[in-house]
Amino acid sequence: MLKIWSMKQQQQQEQKEAAANGDGVVKKKVTAAQIRVQKDLTELSLPSTIKTQFPNPDDLLNFLVSIEPDEGMYQGGRFNFTFKINNNFPHEPPKVKCTQKIYHPNIDLEGNVCLNILREDWKPVLNLNAVLVGLQYLFLEPNASDPLNKDAALDLQRNRDGFKRNVRSSMAGGAVAGERFDNVLR
Amino acid sequence: MKVTIDKWIGVSTWHWNHAQDEVCGICRVAFDGTCPTCKYPGDDCPLIIGECKHAFHMHCLLKWLTTESSKGLCPMCRRRFKTATE
Numbered sequence: 001m002l003k004i005w006s007m008k009q010q011q012q013q014e015q016k017e018a019a020a021n022g023d024g025v026v027k028k029k030v031t032a033a034q035i036r037v038q039k040d041l042t043e044l045s046l047p048s049t050i051k052t053q054f055p056n057p058d059d060l061l062n063f064l065v066s067i068e069p070d071e072g073m074y075q076g077g078r079f080n081f082t083f084k085i086n087n088n089f090p091h092e093p094p095k096v097k098c099t100q101k102i103y104h105p106n107i108d109l110e111g112n113v114c115l116n117i118l119r120e121d122w123k124p125v126l127n128l129n130a131v132l133v134g135l136q137y138l139f140l141e142p143n144a145s146d147p148l149n150k151d152a153a154l155d156l157q158r159n160r161d162g163f164k165r166n167v168r169s170s171m172a173g174g175a176v177a178g179e180r181f182d183n184v185l186r
Numbered sequence: 187m188k189v190t191i192d193k194w195i196g197v198s199t200w201h202w203n204h205a206q207d208e209v210c211g212i213c214r215v216a217f218d219g220t221c222p223t224c225k226y227p228g229d230d231c232p233l234i235i236g237e238c239k240h241a242f243h244m245h246c247l248l249k250w251l252t253t254e255s256s257k258g259l260c261p262m263c264r265r266r267f268k269t270a271t272e
Contacts, residue, residue: 031222032213032223035213035222036214039214040214088253090212091212091249091250091253091256092253092255120255122255123256123259123261124211124212124246125211125261
């Protein structure tokens with residue numbers, strides 16, 4: 001451990017000296033998170049149902065994801081998410097939010113997502129591919145035992161067919177139990 | 187024929203004696219490379235191997251273990267991480 005600190009100090013010293021010498025060009029440091037994200041992105045192998053989009057190509061840490069399930073009760077919808085990765089990645093998971101208001105047991109009305117690998121089961125050996133595939137899985141198999149939207153979870157648990165109907169109508173922009181949802185049909 | 191050697195230059199390579207995986211699962215850089223904070227591979231940026239046989243750059247693993255969410259577990263198998271003692 002001692003060695004790490006002394007190396008860090010040395011590095012800072014070098015940086016200071018470079019600044020003092022007026023080398024001018026302050027090198028923009030590429031962070032560990034950026035390097036790791038870059039690697040994860042080049043290794044992505046996604047099904048055609050998952051698409052990523054980079055509004056700012058220089059910023060790999062913030063991007064958009066859309067998922068278009070081709071089976072299951074959410075088939076025919078397009079679900080959009082924002083991914084925000086902070087500089088502690090991969091020690092902290094990406095922050096994922098759904099930008100639409102949807103009827104789903106594991107996604108609340110604010111768009112917060114309950115997926116184990118984005119929360120308590122995150123570990124740095126997981127990559128973005130695993131997160132994206134896991135996210136898609138929520139639409140194939142909504143999980144009533146670990147809900148964020150308790151009403152939807154109860155609905156799914158009590159009456160699967162009724163829940164399916166509610167999902168369909170919510171996806172078309174309809175209301176479920178007095179709550180109106182966004183139209184997510186493509 | 188008599189040969190006289192004026193001079194010779196020795197060249198050598200090295201790699202960690204651990205080939206289980208070729209890259210560190212945390213930073214995804216080769217074991218023979220460095221963790222993202224180091225400049226020089228080798229003794230300056232050593233590997234650490236757990237009782238579970240999973241290996242990482244030591245610095246990567248120590249950083250993970252300082253996070254609260256790690257709960258002291260190996261990032262590969264989620265068993266308690268204990269450094270292997272040979």
